[in-house]
Amino acid sequence: MIAIDGQRLLGRIRELGAVGRDSEGRLIRLAASDTDRQGRDLFVGWLRQAALDVAIDRVGNIFGIWQSPENTGQAPLLIGSHIDTVIDAGIYDGCYGVLAGLEVIETLKASGFSPSRPVAVAAFTNEEGVRYTPDMMGSLVHAGGVSAETVLAAVGTDGSVLGQELARIGYAGDREPGFLKPHAYLELHIEQGPVLEREGLPIGAVENLQGISWQRVTIDGVANHAGTTPMSMRNDAGHAAARVITFLLDRTKASNAPTVATVGTIRFEPNAINVIPSRAVFTIDLRDPDERRLQAAEAALAAYLELAATENVTISVEQLARFEPVIFDLGIVERIEAAARTRGLGVRRMTSGAGHDAQMLARIAPAAMIFVPSADGISHNPREHTDDAELVAGANILLDVAAQLAK
Amino acid sequence: MIAIDGQRLLGRIRELGAVGRDSEGRLIRLAASDTDRQGRDLFVGWLRQAALDVAIDRVGNIFGIWQSPENTGQAPLLIGSHIDTVIDAGIYDGCYGVLAGLEVIETLKASGFSPSRPVAVAAFTNEEGVRYTPDMMGSLVHAGGVSAETVLAAVGTDGSVLGQELARIGYAGDREPGFLKPHAYLELHIEQGPVLEREGLPIGAVENLQGISWQRVTIDGVANHAGTTPMSMRNDAGHAAARVITFLLDRTKASNAPTVATVGTIRFEPNAINVIPSRAVFTIDLRDPDERRLQAAEAALAAYLELAATENVTISVEQLARFEPVIFDLGIVERIEAAARTRGLGVRRMTSGAGHDAQMLARIAPAAMIFVPSADGISHNPREHTDDAELVAGANILLDVAAQLAK
The missing domain is CATH 3.30.70.360 (Alpha-Beta Plaits)
Structure with missing residues (x-):
């Protein structure tokens, strides 16, 4: 059974988590800000190191695509989340899912795995919605829920205009939003709630979203x-x-x-x-x-x-x-449960209480989420914490399900 | 039956109400401020015009005393209230009672009335308590409830020290607080509540205070x-x-x-x-x-x-x-009721819902209050209003009761 490189994943989470600290040490990478650019640059650098095709669409969504001449015509498996943060954030929310997606692709590549379809990792713009409204903006545009023009004209809490800010930081890409039509979508995320910790379970198979x-x-x-x-x-x-x-x-x-x-x-x-x-x-x-x-x-x-x-x-x-509530794809949820059991990890089906990019992608593709525990249920806070072993375990479940869906 | 000069009283209320307007027209005469000095200067000028003895104590309480060689040994009748204001105040709260007290003394003097005891009008420092804590400060000191030293050291919301501010505006007087031991105390005030207006009564005989x-x-x-x-x-x-x-x-x-x-x-x-x-x-x-x-x-x-x-x-x-609640002097309350009936004015006994200097003076002398209606019960607001006729009627009741108590 192949496994992700835990040290590489954890090292990247920490390296990205060090980007965007203010003079008081607070982590702040609001969408399309200077610190968001620094985080994006670091991520895109890792995509290029992994020899992925980098694509950026007009609303700043970043894609790292692993494709071959044999499978390039197929709808890709997409793994995603976001790397923008709230003010005084923790280091895991969003970033964990994006970097685990990259880690899964690198692991599959290194293992000699030959996917029948492309596998891509996405970092969606402005999931948090702190600087620009609405939240989950980039994935909403990708799913066709709102036009690129509308969100590019969004005026931020600081009076800035998103389109201008994306151009300024060099992330107003040339791809048309929604260009990548996924075969399926996976998102790995910290729970941001107390349920898994309370029940002593390392994996949540997220079947719906409130x-x-x-x-x-x-x-x-x-x-x-x-x-x-x-x-x-x-x-x-x-x-x-x-x-x-x-x-x-x-x-x-x-x-x-x-x-x-x-x-x-x-x-x-x-x-x-x-x-x-x-x-x-x-x-x-x-x-x-x-x-x-x-x-x-x-x-x-x-x-x-x-x-x-x-x-x-x-x-x-x-x-x-x-x-409205979102019902995730039962087939993928069952694969998550089975993968956890195969690795001997306790798992339960659960509901996501928070909003996620997955709820937007669920409009256009079968989608589901994997949760790992949040200590004390805390998120949007520097005390946000998940144990290293749990982060690695969650990424391995993502690996297993991705390998099945991309086979 | 003698009567006060309504036009003089109303004119003075308006003249004092024009002092301390900011650039937006808001009335602000916080205790011991520059605008409070302007208000005090105007009031003291009127006291001197009326040939009263002006006394100022160490906490800035101002007294205008009408006394004669024959009655100077007697305990005086004291009529008082305050001329400091809240932020964006109306023109009646406090000022009405002080200026009516002066009006009563001038009327009695002009009528040839020969009092058996001095009659004095007081403007107590910092009744509102907006800039310095506690409220009703000057009358509390006068009644011996707190030492002059304590309140002179009070630090305001703006970081100022009351004693320094009183000295700066020229109202750190030389009389020892409490020097004037009243025979009785009267205070005329707008109701600041809806009861008199609702019941269509022009006069309230205030029997207690919450x-x-x-x-x-x-x-x-x-x-x-x-x-x-x-x-x-x-x-x-x-x-x-x-x-x-x-x-x-x-x-x-x-x-x-x-x-x-x-x-x-x-x-x-x-x-x-x-x-x-x-x-x-x-x-x-x-x-x-x-x-x-x-x-x-x-x-x-x-x-x-x-x-x-x-x-x-x-x-x-x-x-x-x-x-604790304050019970006012029943004898004075009955005189207020009788005076109202004599003038054909509707009257009821009532409770003061707000704090007033009278509650402090009640600790050292028989005291009571007279209320007049407040339109819509509104106070501490530029919309504070009492009809001219009601203001004059209230001052005439004050006149009648003062004449009885000073006879």
Whole structure:
């Protein structure tokens, strides 16, 4: 049984993780920034060292393609993820999957494996969505979900324009987005959640990905003096907000369904200790792997908001994002499970709670994901950690499944 | 029946209200600032025009004293309030009471009234507490509640030291705080609440002042990914905060007691849409005219916080301020009611929901307050408004009661 070169993979993860550190040591490689260029340059250098064909499309997606005259007409197996990061990131999110994809190709090449179709590794532009909206941008364009022109005109939080920034850093490529039509898509990723660690399992076979509903709720009441306004004469936007949040989170927690609900941001106006809030604004993050259940949660929230709006406040809701759940390819999921068992590794089917490039690629090809454990479930944080042995084990499962799909 | 000069009073309120406007037209006369000096200079000028003895104590409290060789040994009747303001203030809060006090003295003098005791008007330093803590500072010092040295060392939100600022603006006086021991204390003020307007009454005889309990609650949980952390594995500080707020405000609203509860400020950390809050910090403003009921509300909150703290979060509480309720002098309250009826003005006894200098003076002398209506209950806001006729009516009640107490 062939195996990837663990030291090479781990060394590259660390080398890439050292690129883009600010003066406080924080890892920041926002999409199409100067530090993103440094990370891209390092990755492309490794692609060329591995003698892969490098292709860059107009939205900056990078592909390293291993093909031969015999198989170049076939739809390739694509392995991908992203190398952009959030602010003050860990070193594994995205990068692990991209570098493991490269590692798998190099291992297969070195082993004398002769694939019936090309095998390619992709680093998709702006998965994180921190600088430009929406997230998973490069893979969304690749899957045809939005035009290249639209995203190239995206204006960043810093006022920059993505198309100009890609040109500036030398990654506005000439390939038409979507040029590479995959036979299948694989993505290896850290779990970014606590499930595998809690259950002591090294491998997750990701069978689906939660649907996401992001909403911003704005409640308007009337500011008044906290001491002189009787409770019965108040239009307290903060009180209404607390009730809505309590309702939603209590309901979700009590349901015992896989639905998750989070209120991560809130602000009151005028935000003074002795003034009744005239306005409360908060966000709701609702997720569920089942579209009907997600819709039921949205409907329950909407019904409660209508009820709350009768109590002397007005409520408006803005939908910030909405993605339907994604069902991954059962055949690939079963191959992941079988590969784990063959290597004696514990495995379970699971749901991805976070969004990934795989959900976009699933629109155009059979796709699935492999998860490895995240210590304490932490991600988007310098404390993001997965043990070396687990990183190597996950890459070997990727190797096994890729070899099957490219045979 | 003598009456105050309404045009003179209204003109002075407007003239003082024009002092301290910033480039956007906002009224800002924070304690011991340059604009406060301008307001003080205008007021002292009027005191001198009225031929009153001007005395300034070491914490900047200003007194205009009308006394004669015959009554100078008697304890004076004191009428007071403040002329410092909040940021973006209205023109009535405090200033109305001070200028009406001056107006009453001038009217009594001009009428040939011969008081048996001195009559004085006071403008107390830093009632608002915006720049320096605590609020009602000057009257607190006057009543012996804190030493002059302590408050002169107070460091402001802008890093300034009160004692230095008073010296700089020329209002670090030479009189020892508390030098004037009043026979009785009167304060006329806008209601800053909706009760008089709602009931169509021009005069409030303020019989007591609510006790105040200000607390800051900090709830610590664990930040985690909103998509990947099952509801059962969360330590959601925001969820716990919403429950506490809902409990407290629902309980207070349902009680039908005069207790009022306000949560005016809140913040989450890290405050990201897709991250479970690791920390929620919010403030609670609890008020009640009855000390036992206020303590019961505090106890109910504390019991609920203990309950909430069992749910995977830790909760800490900081007491920011605590004042017991104040009972004003019944004899003076009855005089206010009688004076209103004599003038044919509707009157009701009421509770002050806000803090006032009168609550400090009540520690050392019989004291009470007169309220006039606030349009829409609004105060601490440029929209603060009381009709001219109501302002004049309130000042005439002050005149009548002052004449009785100084006879």
